[in-house]
Amino acid sequence: MDHFRNIGLIGRLGSDRVVDTLQRLKRFLIDSGYTVILEDTVAGLLPGDDLQVCSRKMMGEICDLVIVVGGDGSLLGAARALCRYNVPVLGVNRGGLGFLTDISPDELEARVGEVLAGHYMSENRFLLDAFVRRDNEQLGTSEALNEVVLHPGKSARMIEFELYVDGQFVYSQKSDGLIVATPTGSTAYALSAGGPIMHPKLDAIVLVPMSPHTLSSRPIVVDAGSELKIVISNQSGIYPQISCDGQVHVACAPGDSITIRKKPQKLRLIHPLDHNFYAICRSKLGWSSRLTDQ
Template sequence: MSEFHSIGLIGRHESDSAVQSLKRLKTFLEKGGYQVVLDNETAASFVADGVRVTSKEKLGELCDLVIVVGGDGSLLAAARALAKFSVPLLGINRGRLGFLTDISPDEIETKVGEVLAGKYMAESRFLLDMSVSREGKPIGKGSALNDVVIHPGEYIRMIEFDLFIDGQFVYTQRSDGLIISTPTGSTAYALSGGGPIMHPKLDAIVVVPLNPHTLSSRPIVVEGSSEFKIIIGDENVALPHVTCDGHEQFITQPGDVIRIHKKPHRLTLVHPIKHNFYETCRSKLNWQVK
């Protein structure tokens, strides 16, 4: 008997291919006797008579498993909303790269069926919490499964800031910005910025400067429990922006303080039984094989 009974579905409602996969998945699950629950946005994309509809956050309370149909961006959004509920996520790739959504659309019945039968791998990932304060008062907060990025926004100008890790001063930097990334995000924007690939099981965070004015400023890998404080410099022409997974955005001012640390709630990702991180890197990053 399956450990999963109520299954939530989240999909890219603006994508015709994702909607097709959602319909196929819904039919498969209902035939198997599972209760299907859709979030509001997903339900708006196709007629789903008799299916329970709720908010994305509520899925975490109602479901034993949530299946995300879309690209990595769709799974990142689901992770930010659902991590605090400890509901596992399974991804079906209807995006481009698909590092996190690793079941192909033509394998839905086979691979999802195996997961429901208990043949799967569970992987724990941590997220980051970010907050911005001004004159000691909070003005914004967000969370990220991939990364928190500080950048100049719409202007092509260097920005200046002070970086502290665990209360210790690291440097004053002038650059195009800074990426603070989890192991999950190390194969995303941080990789494009010259950061290292980190295995998902690592309890570590990488700090990647974006085009630093001092060329000796290189990526730094620190403990996952590290706490970061970034103080926006007084001499900035551009007002630095802060984004979480490229989604939530806050515009800072000189003197603002950004704090980043590990989120207390972890995310459980579900993979097919033969999932292999290195094979994923080979296929997605076009690594050479014999």
């Protein structure tokens, strides 16, 4: 069991509700005897106490636990920065759905207190690495916890591309793009595009076409150890983009290739002991409860 002493705080900017929750969390942790370290971008919002301030990268090196206050988007950004340091991450929901940030502010002190006392569950979530190449030269790279998306950018035209899995040709496609999602991302953009919900423990990747120009094109689930390669047609008249978690964007051109593979490092995600994936799906997606509860 982890022993938490130095605890980092990250919060979404531009929200008074996030600042209020960070203030409560900071005071609770200090009063409980923990060392609190603030991310430099939020330090100005939490004056007083003369706390240590550092970058997100440094936070990964010196913290025993990082608590993210915000929505799933806030945790996605933190995950990409912190996964390489193997520091556990806990999410407090101050956003929308909250698939990843599953502690409610109403239960803040009680739930965080349980985690700090050692009453928690830990799981590893894998990320994806994406590499964009042109004429064998690497143009850009990024990583994603949810999904890597090939999309037209500002253009309204379809993209023509070829898909390869482990060097084997799969298909040529003309569509609005392709979503390559982890199990974590299967309840996000991929779900809205018609992809399947995948349990977070699955070691698999789903490829979901976006409005394909054929009725026979369906989502494909492949082993997470597969290397995926997308080649944009030279005949394609548009310059599409690769987006990672909707937060990092890399411009592409006709003839470019995008290689996607599982990232070696994983995110350590912390949950309260009663965390239940199916209960979250029922709550967030409006699934029916038991007949006896209706």
